Structures are given as structure tokens and as C-alpha cells.
Amino acid sequence: MGAASLVALLRYSDVSAWWGYLQQPYLWRVVRFSLWQALLSSGISLLIAVPVASCLMHRRFVGRALLLQLFSVSMVVPTIVAILGLVVVYGRTGWLHQVFGVNVPLYGLTGILLAHVFFNMPLAVRLLLQGYDLIPAGQWRQASQLGFSRWAAFRWIEWHYIKKALPGAFVLIFMLCFSSFAVVLSLGGGPKSSTLEVAIYQALRFEFDLDKASFLALLQVLICTLFAVLVYRLAPVNRQDASVLGQANYSVRDSTGARSADGLALLSVFVLVIPPFLAIFDPIFSKVFLQTLQSFALWQAVWVSLKIALPAAFVSLLLGVCFSVLARFCMDRAYLSRLPAKIEHLGNMILMVPGLVIATGLFLFLRDLGWGLQSSYWIVVWVNAVMALPFVLRALMPVMYQQETRFRNLYLSLGVRSWSRWCLEWSLVRAGVAQALGYALLLSLGDMGVIALFGSQGLVSLPLYLFQLIGSYRLEEGACVAVVLMSLCLVLFYLSSRFIGGASHVKH
Known part of the structure; x- marks a missing residue:
């Protein structure tokens, strides 16, 4: 990519x-x-x-x-x-x-x-x-x-x-x-x-x-x-x-x-x-905080941020699972034993290419196909998903490797494969999956790079809205928007841990 x-x-x-x-x-x-x-x-x-x-x-x-x-x-x-x-x-x-x-x-x-x-x-x-x-x-x-x-x-x-x-x-x-x-x-x-x-x-x-x-x-x-x-x-x-x-x-x-x-x-x-x-969270006690919550622009930015973060996080998680499954498949075969580390490094290499370059290159490619500026939203979603991949892999790879090392011989002897294997492992890997999804959600929610390049009047996320407020010296309002953005991050991270990772993951 x-x-x-x-x-x-x-x-x-x-x-x-x-x-x-x-x-x-x-x-x-x-x-x-x-x-x-x-x-x-x-x-x-x-x-x-x-x-x-x-x-x-x-x-x-x-x-x-x-x-x-x-x-x-x-x-x-x-x-x-x-x-x-x-x-x-x-x-x-x-x-x-x-x-x-x-x-x-x-x-x-x-x-x-x-x-x-x-x-x-x-x-x-x-x-x-x-x-x-x-x-x-x-x-x-x-x-x-x-x-x-x-x-x-x-x-x-x-x-x-x-x-x-x-x-x-x-x-x-x-x-x-x-x-x-x-x-x-x-x-x-x-x-x-x-x-x-x-x-x-x-x-x-x-x-x-x-x-x-x-x-x-x-x-x-x-x-x-x-x-x-x-x-x-x-x-x-x-x-x-x-x-x-x-x-x-x-x-x-x-x-x-x-x-x-x-x-x-x-x-x-x-x-x-x-x-x-x-x-x-200091501005939460100020009078400006309640006034900021009544702003239509704030909730419009919240909606745009969620529209970007949720699909980007799930796409990034899907990519991470595919990378992990491929790496685990290679572990089981002697002639491919060196590939798992290479696959993990390949996922990290995406950080070498600036997100702005990925977004611009993708925009130029889509413009040649006749899609132009109307593809800006999907460009932001896809680039955020790809840029979150190294963090997703950091959360997924260790637990996936661990289950492969522990139970590989047992799976082979019993003929357990694909979906049946995933169902058996879910209770052991769900905490890692929850953490990976949480990372992808928060990274996509807080992106200020790609959205700064492609943001328009109808595509202003919370970070971009916050940056605009600070740039126009409306610092008190900006601080209140920061509270909303941070609260949204904490809520999404908790929900990811609670409903995917399980109650025990939240406690520990």
C-alpha cells in the first residue's frame, strides 16, 4: 500500500x-x-x-x-x-x-x-x-x-x-x-x-x-x-x-x-x-465547558470522527488478523520458518512511508479513475487503518504466537483447523484483540495528519476542529473540545475492553 x-x-x-x-x-x-x-x-x-x-x-x-x-x-x-x-x-x-x-x-x-x-x-x-x-x-x-x-x-x-x-x-x-x-x-x-x-x-x-x-x-x-x-x-x-x-x-x-x-x-x-x-480535564469545571457542549459544530465534528474511526479500526483489525494468521501458518512449516518475523517487520514498515504521502498517492490514483475529491472520506479511513496496523500487530502477534507454540501439536493431532481453532482460542486471545481494536480506534480518532490535508467544510474531525480553535486563539473553547475528545477516547477504549476483552480484561 x-x-x-x-x-x-x-x-x-x-x-x-x-x-x-x-x-x-x-x-x-x-x-x-x-x-x-x-x-x-x-x-x-x-x-x-x-x-x-x-x-x-x-x-x-x-x-x-x-x-x-x-x-x-x-x-x-x-x-x-x-x-x-x-x-x-x-x-x-x-x-x-x-x-x-x-x-x-x-x-x-x-x-x-x-x-x-x-x-x-x-x-x-x-x-x-x-x-x-x-x-x-x-x-x-x-x-x-x-x-x-x-x-x-x-x-x-x-x-x-x-x-x-x-x-x-x-x-x-x-x-x-x-x-x-x-x-x-x-x-x-x-x-x-x-x-x-x-x-x-x-x-x-x-x-x-x-x-x-x-x-x-x-x-x-x-x-x-x-x-x-x-x-x-x-x-x-x-x-x-x-x-x-x-x-x-x-x-x-x-x-x-x-x-x-x-x-x-x-x-x-x-x-x-x-x-x-x-x-x-481541568476545563470541565469552567463555565465555557457547558457553552461549548451546546455548539452544533462540536457534535458535527464528533460524528465525523466516529464515521472515520469505527470503520478504520475494524479494517485495521482485519488486516492485523490476516497478518497474524499468515505468520502463524508459516511457523508450522520448516521451509517458511523465517517468514513470521519478516511479516511482522513488513507490518511495521508502513511507518516508514508518511501518511500524507500514502493519502496523496491514493488520491492521485483515484483521481485517474475519475473519483476525485468525493473519495476523500474513504482515503482518510483507509490511511488511518493502515497507519494503525503496527500497533494492532504489537497487540495481536504475541498472543497468537503463544497459542501456536502451546497447542500446535495438539491441533495437528486432532485435525482442528480454521474456524474451529479460532473458536477454541477466542477466550485466550480476546484480550489481545480488544487491545488491538482499542489502539486502532484511538489512533484513528486522534488523527491530525491526513485529515489536515483532506479536511473540508463537511469533513472536520474533532482533532482538526480543535486545531482550528487553537489557531484562531479560542483557547478556552479548544480546551473544552479536548475534554470531549479525550472522554470519547476513554469511553471507546473501555467499551472495546469490556465487550470484546471481557470483564476480566477490564479489571486487570
Whole structure:
């Protein structure tokens, strides 16, 4: 899909003009900044995520389940809403300035890093916890019997599995940050803090320069591909252990140092993640909130957002299930055993192609067929579905692999196939399916990239409506719209968990 859209865009481009772009100093400044902020964001997110994941693995405390649910939501919270929360906390007149008198340079690299860590640190924690799930219970039992300290357990047991999960997490977060659009557009603060994705948007939206847009898109794909290939070539293989049927809680020797380290890890979470969430809901007590709820434009935007998010989420889930089933089919055959990892990587590669490029290429292709602007809605739906696919695969692949490893021989001996197999596994995989659908719903609901390019008078979603309010300096109304958007996200995520994942999934 990404390749086809890029080819459609290249058809309308003059390749001879590309040499001129290579000689522009502005281009290389944008490339350097894109790489620098993506590397910093990925490194900081993982540096914080490792001790937080270890703390959540070993500690059981009041609010732990709620914190994990919050991490799930913060990974896919609408970007423009999170940015508004960050402004309330770290802005010139924000909470941090009012309480401590501290001014944070929010517009520029600092603000971009704060926003990326807010989004990606919880994502990294969830990915690392999946790595912890691969540790056989026997290793924890033996560590407990030998009296391992937390550091010894981390060194001899945890790190062996964490280091296998880190490369995949690093590549995913790097590509998300490298192709960041709404964060840089809102908090960049000017041309000095521009990324390739923003440059592509400017080339398409304001100049409609297909030559420049196709060149920048190809450059971004090339950089991301080289980076991903390099990391995956050096990364160790992360395999599912068939003995992992459920983690037993075997405690290791505690110490003051371990408690202090866990306290600092949790403090970083409460400083970086919790305040922006609280700030988002602050306007609910204002008089403007009730007035905003009476606006027809608000509910029209809600309806448009739901019209986009619901079909996009189900299409993305269907694509994710197809990828997972295909990968699982290859696991059962020795001559195809290398393909499952390749299939998963292929699903992640869609992040290399900018969503704006996919949308523009698809638009040009449909225009050649005579469908033109009336296809804008379906373009937005399809691109949102495709861009959510990496998150859907992250939720689906581990549970699907686990069932394949556990029960493959039993299925083969009993002749259980296709639909019968799915019915037997549903109770075991439904939590992963619910999480995948929830991710796709929230990502599609909060999209501000494709809708910013194709949005029109009849196609204004909640994020675009919010961005328009902020752009016209109606900040109080914008804050109230952010509350509505965030509330809608929480409700949809809960409904997905409750009715697909089941009651037990909601509790845990």
C-alpha cells in the first residue's frame, strides 16, 4: 500500500528536479534535526522505560492496574489533546510556573522531547513487559530460592530478555518520532525545529509541489529503511517460550537501594505522564465547558470522527488478523520458518512511508479513475487503518504466537483447523484483540495528519476542529473540545475492553 502510493506520487514528479533539492542547505538541516530529535526521543523513552518496567514487574501496589491501563491509553491519546495538556502544565503560565516559578522552553526541541516521551515511554514499558512475559516461571523460582537481589535478578535473568525486546521497541519509537507531524507542527516553534514530515505537508498543502513532496518522502523512506535494517541485523531473535503458561509471583530479595530505584522510576512516571492527563480535564469545571457542549459544530465534528474511526479500526483489525494468521501458518512449516518475523517487520514498515504521502498517492490514483475529491472520506479511513496496523500487530502477534507454540501439536493431532481453532482460542486471545481494536480506534480518532490535508467544510474531525480553535486563539473553547475528545477516547477504549476483552480484561 505504501509502495503503491509512493509510485503513484512519483508518476507525477519530475525526477530531474531532485538534484536541485539535494543542494539546498535547508533540506540537510531538516534531515539532521529529524534524526537528532528521533534518536534523543527514542533513547530517553527507553532509558526511563527499563526501570519502570522492572518496577511494575516486581512491585504490587494500589493503582498498578490503573497505571497500566493509563499507559495503554497514553500510547494512543490524540496528539493535539496531549499537546494541549503539556501546554497547560509546562507553558509560560502553566502549572509548573505557577507552583515552582520554573519556565520550560516548551516550543522547540525541549517541547518535542517532552511530547514524544509522554507518548512513547508508556509504549516502551508495554513492549518491555511483553519481554518479561517470555521469562519462564522456573527461572524466577530458582532466583527466589538462591536469594537473588534485584540487581542480580536483573543482570542474570531480566536483561537477557529485555535486550531482545529493546531493538524492536527502539525501531518502532524511532520511526514514530522521525515521522512525527502534529507534535512538531504544534511545538516546533519555527523552521529550526522542522522535520521531513512537516516539510512534506508544506510541500503538498501550501505549494502542491509533487516533485518536492515525492523526493522528501523517498528520502524519509530510505533513511528509515536503512536504520531499521541495521538495527534488525544486529538484534538478537526474540522467541516465545512454550513453557510460559502464566507468570507465577516469585519474589527476589529486596533492599533499600531497590526500593529507592523503584521510587525514582515511579516518580518519573508521575512527573511526565500523570500531570498532562489531569490538565486535559481541568476545563470541565469552567463555565465555557457547558457553552461549548451546546455548539452544533462540536457534535458535527464528533460524528465525523466516529464515521472515520469505527470503520478504520475494524479494517485495521482485519488486516492485523490476516497478518497474524499468515505468520502463524508459516511457523508450522520448516521451509517458511523465517517468514513470521519478516511479516511482522513488513507490518511495521508502513511507518516508514508518511501518511500524507500514502493519502496523496491514493488520491492521485483515484483521481485517474475519475473519483476525485468525493473519495476523500474513504482515503482518510483507509490511511488511518493502515497507519494503525503496527500497533494492532504489537497487540495481536504475541498472543497468537503463544497459542501456536502451546497447542500446535495438539491441533495437528486432532485435525482442528480454521474456524474451529479460532473458536477454541477466542477466550485466550480476546484480550489481545480488544487491545488491538482499542489502539486502532484511538489512533484513528486522534488523527491530525491526513485529515489536515483532506479536511473540508463537511469533513472536520474533532482533532482538526480543535486545531482550528487553537489557531484562531479560542483557547478556552479548544480546551473544552479536548475534554470531549479525550472522554470519547476513554469511553471507546473501555467499551472495546469490556465487550470484546471481557470483564476480566477490564479489571486487570
